[in-house]
Amino acid sequence: MSRSLRRGALAATALVFPLATLAACGAGNNAQTDEVKPDTAATSVGDIKVQNITVVTQPDSGAAGPAAVTGKVFNNSSTAQTIESIKLPGTSAVVRLKPAKGAGPLTVPALGAVQLGGKGNASAMISSGLPSTKNGNAEQVVFTLSKTGDIGVRALVVPARSYFDQVAPTAPAAPSAPASPSGSASGSPSGSPSGSPSGSSSSPATGGTAGTGITG
Template sequence: MSRSLRRGALAATALVFSLAPLTACGAGNNAQTLGVKPDNAATSVDKISLQNITVVTQPKADAEGPAVVTGTVFNSDTSAQTLDSVKLPGTNATVKLAPAKGSGPITVPALGSVQLGGTGNASAMIENGREAAKNGDAQKVVFSFSKTGEVALRAFVFPSDTYFKGVGPSSAPSASASGGTPSGSSSPGAGAGAAGQDAPGTPSGSASNSASADAETDAGTGTSH
């Protein structure tokens, strides 16, 4: 083989080896693209996994009211565990836990999961939510389980809007709803039509009956007005 052919063969071999790592990045069971993680709060400790953990605040930044911790808790153990507490270190927040039905602790079933937040699901409500977390922050949240112990991660804080509208806290009550007119003493005439009462300006029942009686008397006597 001539010297020029040997140089060409060596160059081609070097090119193949240089391309091999690049093609390995995008294919196969060990592809590097499979290592890309979603941009949400998730972690695992022992048999407990937490996914999509988020702190959801009131829809408006200046609104008073509670916030909530949402996400999914998975238990790969063959026995159930209870979620004993959720804490937000560095704050004075109190998180109140409630199961989906009834009262007592939140139980994560064996080989099952529990959804936090949303209609019909378990809840983790931060009572003084506005003081506990600010929108856009990554708030540290610590879950405590009966067997696994503490599982900590940082959760993003978002307002109860768009994607989080269905799992976030309800809007704080307005001033008119909480401090309005006492029940039973609403302003006169309010809702009169809906209640079947005479609307303002309509003759009452006694007045209309009196007018009918006068008309019958006039007709019997022949008196005209």
């Protein structure tokens, strides 16, 4: 092969490589990630963005137990906001919000974010009102924030399997059995009489009248 032909082949190879790279980039910035994680809902209103919102049910179809709203809420403003409620319009679902630590309102810090679902994170639990037949549907989920107001998004309803096992809803702790009263009776009641009653009269003194003190 002549030197000029070799140069042409090298140039063609150099051109093909960046084209293949660009084709891979055209699949999206997270093309490799998308092969593992399914597409999830995201939207933004003003300084608030909600991302990766899903409704996760029990892993077994038809199984009783709670569901959960999962995802992440970003606050790009310099003022903290509170997530006042999360609702699923058209259902009777009641979503109970709980911060990652302690009690009180669920706050999205200024220039920060709150993760819903997963170990050690805040939670948005649905104790009832969401039929398991909703699996596979896109459910309307509305976040209400203290300053931004309502943010609605269509979230996929999925069972807690595969990737979503990491954010599976957990059943509330079963109430412990009530302890038996500490004052229950054991044996005979205290204070019961033993022997002859105190203060009863004794036998009269020999040769005298009982209670008179007079001797013969």
